[in-house]
Amino acid sequence: MPSRPESDHGPMWGPALPGEAGAMSYHDPARIPAGAPERRASPTLPSPILPSPTLPPPTTTSVPDPTRDLVARGLVMTYGRSGASAGPPALGGVDVTVRAGESVAVMGPSGSGKTTLLHVLAGILRPTGGQVLWRGRDVARMSDRDRTVLRRKDFGFVFQQGMLLPELPAIENVALPLMLGGVSRSEATARAATLFAPLGLSGLEKRRPGELSGGQAQRVAIARALVARPGVVFADEPTGALDQTTSAEVMQHLTQLAAHTGASLVVVTHDENVARWCHGVVRVRDGRLAGGSTTPLPSGVTR
Numbered sequence: 081m082p083s084r085p086e087s088d089h090g091p092m093w094g095p096a097l098p099g100e101a102g103a104m105s106y107h108d109p110a111r112i113p114a115g116a117p118e119r120r121a122s123p124t125l126p127s128p129i130l131p132s133p134t135l136p137p138p139t140t141t142s143v144p145d146p147t148r149d150l151v152a153r154g155l156v157m158t159y160g161r162s163g164a165s166a167g168p169p170a171l172g173g174v175d176v177t178v179r180a181g182e183s184v185a186v187m188g189p190s191g192s193g194k195t196t197l198l199h200v201l202a203g204i205l206r207p208t209g210g211q212v213l214w215r216g217r218d219v220a221r222m223s224d225r226d227r228t229v230l231r232r233k234d235f236g237f238v239f240q241q242g243m244l245l246p247e248l249p250a251i252e253n254v255a256l257p258l259m260l261g262g263v264s265r266s267e268a269t270a271r272a273a274t275l276f277a278p279l280g281l282s283g284l285e286k287r288r289p290g291e292l293s294g295g296q297a298q299r300v301a302i303a304r305a306l307v308a309r310p311g312v313v314f315a316d317e318p319t320g321a322l323d324q325t326t327s328a329e330v331m332q333h334l335t336q337l338a339a340h341t342g343a344s345l346v347v348v349t350h351d352e353n354v355a356r357w358c359h360g361v362v363r364v365r366d367g368r369l370a371g372g373s374t375t376p377l378p379s380g381v382t383r
């Protein structure tokens with residue numbers, strides 16, 4: 081398993097900017113000592129099949145770099161019309177930084193705002209307030225047209241149920257984002273084909289989604305999300321319909337391919353075993369951050 085790319089930053093979360101009171105960092109030395117050993121696989125994972133996820137090295141600097149990182153500040157999201165009829169905000173002032181090349185799991189109870197946060201970060205929803213800075217631009221303030229282009233070029237998406245087009249063979253499902261971006265059919269399918277072997281999908285190129293298992297379909301969805309070499313991949317419960325072993329395989333492929341291409345990952349999940357594959361965890365409760373941490377490991381397992 082290729083190791084994760086080394087970056088000089090780690091994901092951060094918290095209501096304050098670094099250096100301000102209340103800022104929390106993934107690389108809090110109290111949480112991860114310098115020189116921490118490689119993260120081991122959970123005993124629940126069949127480690128002979130699945131190599132251990134690894135943690136990035138601890139970093140010494142925690143200042144976000146808005147030219148490389150995805151930086152969200154003060155996100156507020158109120159659905160429906162404003163005023164007395166509006167309910168409590170789905171997001172009530174959230175700050176998150178997703179470091180370039182690193183992965184963050186978003187966890188929290190049902191209805192806590194995880195999907196809303198993902199959609200706002202990804203430019204699918206325009207927030208009621210706050211900023212989402214991506215490569216120096218405020219996604220929240222872009223025109224609809226610019227956000228559409230951004231989502232196609234810079235961001236990739238994986239959903240709970242693949243959302244593959246049932247009438248297209250797997251190879252064309254993967255090639256589609258490239259073709260929508262103007263790449264010729266022959267070049268797009270050639271580029272798509274290169275992803276099938278690394279994802280363990282060789283020989284399945286011509287199958288339609290209905291002829292694939294759930295895990296295979298999610299790996300096709302991962303290929304589609306990464307084929308255009310996005311800067312960030314957003315995944316909402318990507319393993320929500322899979323059993324534990326298949327979930328682990330899908331997370332292994334997702335994190336490996338993201339690391340290989342240098343993409344950051346934001347993964348919404350209810351499953352601590354899924355979160356273990358990520359560099360850090362952001363916990364959401366009632367639309368607010370409830371803290372971030374490295375994922376707790378079972379007793380006897382060390383990082």
Ligand SMILES: Nc1ncnc2c1ncn2[C@@H]1O[C@H](COP(=O)(O)OP(=O)(O)OP(=O)(O)O)[C@@H](O)[C@H]1O
Binds near residue numbers: 160188191192
């Ligand atoms: N389109 C919408 N219109 C109105 N309210 C919405 C809409 N989408 C979500 N909400 C509300 O916003 C809050 C957060 O919803 P969200 O879908 O972000 O939660 P979640 O953490 O993803 O939950 P789950 O784990 O069940 O998927 C909930 O109270 C939900 O009812």
Ligand SMILES: [Mg+2]
Binds near residue numbers: 195196
């Ligand atoms: Mg959700």
